[in-house]
Amino acid sequence: MTKESYLKILRANLNNVPPYEADNIMQYYIEYFEEAGPANVDKVIAELGNPKQLAQRVTADYVIRDIESGNGNRTVKQKATNTWLLVLGIISxxxxxxxxxxxxxxxxxxxxxxxxxxxxxxxxxxxxxxxxxxxxxxxxxxxxxxxxxxxxxxxxxxxxxxxxxxxxxxxxxxxxxxxxxxxxx
Amino acid sequence: MVYQLSAGMLDACVLSVLEKEDAYGYILTQNIKNVVDISESSLYPILRRLQSDGCLITYDQPFAGRNRRYYRITELGTKRLDYLRKGWDEYKTCIDKVIY
Structure with a gap:
């Protein structure tokens, strides 16, 4: 897998966090790849693991932070979505x-x-x-x-x-x- | 490593590295990886959480035609670190009493 395809898969699976958070996440991992250098792409990919699972983990983390900050009332549908996102984050x-x-x-x-x-x-x-x-x-x-x-x-x-x-x-x-x-x- | 790292310990590691000097994500990870095994995960969630707790702030600095995002510990972060260090000391003393 190339760095580009890794980042593309990561981005594509971040559709359950707000755009600003997705940008934040992408910036972090783009920078991470760049700092590691072209020679270490495989190492970084091995370290970060499956891009889809990485996306699910950071999404679950976002959901936990969001729930803990207690941002107002949630509809049953939002609650169900959040629970589902947490489940995806747990499943590794x-x-x-x-x-x-x-x-x-x-x-x-x-x-x-x-x-x-x-x-x-x-x-x-x-x-x-x-x-x-x-x-x-x-x-x-x-x-x-x-x-x-x-x-x-x-x-x-x-x-x-x-x-x-x-x-x-x-x-x-x-x-x-x-x-x-x-x-x- | 035989022993598993708990949530608070990783926070303590990140904060104590940042207490010495500001750092960007990659170098921070390398620093911590020397001490503890954090494979199959990354520091992003931890950094993000510490940031939303107000324990650290970020700023961007240009480097080689792009930006590096640096993390800096805040006063609240220093307090949290003190608290985590005290907790670690207590924990260490407790375990030492039993195993030695």
């Missing part, structure tokens, strides 16, 4: 990629099943509630029991949703933790 080998993939599948399955259970509970709560209201006229005691039961299911629904949201937050924190360890080593 096929094995880590595989582990991340498996973890992602498990977490996704958990979240989906939590929400599915929550939906089922809502249905059960609705049915029990109406059954309770109708039974109220014929048998007050049993009717109240059913209405009470429906309230229990509403509580369980809320619990399931909170648990699912909790898992998402936990995963976010874990990714942040690993990204920080990796980037700031």
């Amino acid at each position: 080998s096929p094995i880590i990629a595989l582990v991340a993939f498996v973890v992602a599948i498990v977490v996704l399955a958990l979240i989906v099943s939590f929400f599915a259970v929550a939906v089922a509970f809502v249905v059960v709560a609705a049915v029990t509630f109406f059954a309770g209201v109708f039974t109220l006229f014929s048998s007050t005691g049993f009717g109240l029991l059913l209405i009470g039961l429906s309230l229990v299911f509403i509580a369980l629904t809320i619990f399931m949703v909170l648990a699912a949201v909790g898992i998402i937050k936990l995963v976010e924190l874990l990714i942040m933790f690993f990204a920080k360890r990796k980037i700031k080593k």
Whole structure:
């Protein structure tokens, strides 16, 4: 690989940082190559590693700095993008990629099943509630029991949703933790 | 090297090199590479973070028809370095007590 193609790949993969930051990064690495001299191009490339991975690492680092500086509110979409960029920054080998993939599948399955259970509970709560209201006229005691039961299911629904949201937050924190360890080593 | 360098130690290395004199990215990396193995990574993220923390500033100086970006330690950076040195001393003493 030549210095030019290395820098080109690096630049092409910096599309997730603001232009001024990309310029900063490029200036640093262009200067780095120039200081090392034409004779050391291969050495520098070996030292810096795969240009795409370098771009992902410096992007993840930018994201961490941006999050830590606490720049205002973020939309869910921005948060998701940031999390994804951090994941890319952590993944440095096929094995880590595989582990991340498996973890992602498990977490996704958990979240989906939590929400599915929550939906089922809502249905059960609705049915029990109406059954309770109708039974109220014929048998007050049993009717109240059913209405009470429906309230229990509403509580369980809320619990399931909170648990699912909790898992998402936990995963976010874990990714942040690993990204920080990796980037700031 | 047997032991892994933690985040704070690299910061301390960079800041202590800059405490002696201003330096540009390449020479800074060479200086630190002599002491610790930082292969497969570069100093850019560390320098950038120290810069946004206000521990160092940059300025460009022309050299051979282009610019060299120099890094200079700030007062805040010197304070951070003092703090990191104290921490390192404490850590070193603790470990020494156990292993000797």
